[in-house]
Amino acid sequence: MTDYKRILVAITPHREKQPALARAVFLANKYNAELVLGTSMYNRSIEKASDVAAQLKQDLIDDQMKVLEALAASLEVTTKTSCVVTWHKKWYEGVINLATSNNCDLIIKETKQYEKSIRNLFTPDHWNLLRCSPINVLMVKNHKWTENGDIVTAISLDSGDKKHECLSEKVAAEAASMAKMFDANLHFVNTVSKAPIHITVDKSAFDPEKINAKVMAKHKQDLQSLADKLNIPKVNIIVKEGLPGKVVPQVCADLEAECLILGSVGRKGVDAALLGNTAEYIIDKLDCDTLVIKG
Incomplete structure (x- = not known):
């Protein structure tokens, strides 16, 4: 924290x-x-x-x-x-x-x-x-923060990028500490891309529904592993199909969240302009506060 x-x-x-x-x-x-x-x-x-x-x-x-x-x-x-x-x-x-x-x-x-x-x-x-x-x-x-409210945390899962892994841990730890301090309900949110269904292959070899189910189960497992690693005893894990820019604001709206916490890896130049697209799209659609944790 x-x-x-x-x-x-x-x-x-x-x-x-x-x-x-x-x-x-x-x-x-x-x-x-x-x-x-x-x-x-x-x-x-x-x-x-x-x-x-x-x-x-x-x-x-x-x-x-x-x-x-x-x-x-x-x-x-x-x-x-x-x-x-x-x-x-x-x-x-x-x-x-x-x-x-x-x-x-x-x-x-x-x-x-x-x-x-x-x-x-x-x-x-x-x-x-x-x-x-x-x-x-x-x-x-x-807007006002209410007692026993909800804190939503957008967690990025990228096992191939150490910088993003460290940032995800930092974001999760910050969210857990804030939830404890404000007696709030904590939610970890992640999204997955839907498996394509238009590929012309034998369905017995490629079943989109089974692929989607396995991917979502893996993401939920990874989020729970992150919570266990940081000794976070109570967290609601949400994994949905879709783009973060649409899913995260909808989750915040459904929960009437007080705050969304997400991470941002600092970049410069053209990369900095590209970096903010998803975060800015999310923030612009929210009715709650947004805490951006810098990596």
Whole structure:
């Protein structure tokens, strides 16, 4: 389990409701962690005003710091709270810099659904935050966590990739610890591809239904073995046919889950752009929070 000591919550300026802040306070009290309220700012027109840019920039930073300090003063937290503001052209890089320079081990960010047409035109900052952050990120939707709720964990099974194996163990361990801390029901979810039925072969030699049953049984066995290895006494194992991007959101919806936990192996360049497709598709369809564990 990640023992969160310092949590950075990315504040959305000029917003009356701050779902990410509410969740950050809740988690900071649970983990007894210090809370850092942070904002990344930038204004292109000010950058062009070379003669007064420095003073205008500082005035904006000072004003935003006052807003954050007023927010911090209103919070019911049991640990230390601090405020930080940075000026950065790329919002997500500014937030990451704030988190790393302040030794934070979790970033909390509010997220919302985007229309498909908009996603095809540009990449929202929180997708870049997920891709580039070296530390765990919790994406918050505007809903409450309930007592004895459900935590869903998307587990990737790839016995040929040690990095993914280690990440799967890390994700499973984090999920189990959170379920114990919040007295929640834990679910491991995995998907399998359906065996093709259009192949022209003798059915006695190739029975799709038998193949599917064997594959699903193997995946369930592997998930149970992972739980046993990590000494997780109670977990509901779910293996379904289909694509993760469709199955995982449906499972979360059926269970009315509080949080989905999944892993992300850090990559750069073109691989980073490809990395987020499934995770982003899942997150965009969820009504629950999503905790992304970085590998």
